[in-house]
Amino acid sequence: MFAALYDPLLWLGEKAGMGARRQNLLGDARGRTVELGSGTGLNLGYYPDGLDELILTEPEAAMRVRLARRLGRHRRPARVLDASAERLPLEDATVDTVVSTLVLCTVDDPDPVLREIERVLRPGGRLLFLEHVRSRSPRLAHWQDRLAEPWRRFAEGCHCNRDTLELIRASGLEIGDVQEATWRGMVPIVRPLITGVATKGGH
Numbered sequence: 627m628f629a630a631l632y633d634p635l636l637w638l639g640e641k642a643g644m645g646a647r648r649q650n651l652l653g654d655a656r657g658r659t660v661e662l663g664s665g666t667g668l669n670l671g672y673y674p675d676g677l678d679e680l681i682l683t684e685p686e687a688a689m690r691v692r693l694a695r696r697l698g699r700h701r702r703p704a705r706v707l708d709a710s711a712e713r714l715p716l717e718d719a720t721v722d723t724v725v726s727t728l729v730l731c732t733v734d735d736p737d738p739v740l741r742e743i744e745r746v747l748r749p750g751g752r753l754l755f756l757e758h759v760r761s762r763s764p765r766l767a768h769w770q771d772r773l774a775e776p777w778r779r780f781a782e783g784c785h786c787n788r789d790t791l792e793l794i795r796a797s798g799l800e801i802g803d804v805q806e807a808t809w810r811g812m813v814p815i816v817r818p819l820i821t822g823v824a825t826k827g828g829h
């Protein structure tokens with residue numbers, strides 16, 4: 627049900643700036659690139675040409691059907707894997723870029739996912755993220771807390787009040803420039819956005 631509603635629910639937001647934000651972020655993808663929770667494939671049109679490999683992971687069958695359909699329309703070489711972000715079927719230190727757009731809000735617990743990202747990235751490899759997060763406005767954060775449970779049930783596990791930037795920082799990845807933005811065309815509790823790059827050290 628959520629998979630079927632996903633594109634219509636996001637349509638206005640994509641037109642009102644989210645599509646451009648995806649494009650900006652994904653222009654930095656390089657080398658072997660792995661996307662977490664690809665959903666219906668809204669990022670597909672924005673990857674640069676010339677990646678060594680593009681792997682799209684998605685654990686929900688209903689999303690994967692739509693992802694495969696969109697991939698067929700884009701004619702972009704990519705592999706779709708049935709995999710959760712907590713357990714990627716990839717060797718250690720073999721990935722140049724991991725992409726997470728609107729996924730760290732959805733996973734049950736971001737800590738094991740961040741550990742898995744760190745595991746698969748090569749030293750110097752990068753996480754590109756675009757996530758909606760807990761508001762810095764106490765008033766909006768209060769409403770995010772109050773509505774967290776009904777929103778989670780409506781949006782298939784999405785946590786609208788998660789402080790994802792702090793979690794990325796605590797994971798040990800080195801956070802570069804982070805931009806804050808507003809997800810226009812969406813309900814206020816998911817409007818605060820962060821987008822940026824976090825790098826695995828040690829190279």
Ligand SMILES: C[S@@+](CC[C@H](N)C(=O)[O-])C[C@H]1O[C@@H](n2cnc3c(N)ncnc32)[C@H](O)[C@@H]1O
Binds near residue numbers: 669686728
């Ligand atoms: C809000 S959607 C985002 C989809 C897409 N990344 C986008 O930017 O439109 C969240 C996606 O994460 C997927 N997901 C949920 N739990 C996951 C997990 N543990 N690991 C990876 N993906 C997960 C969902 O099936 C869904 O496709």
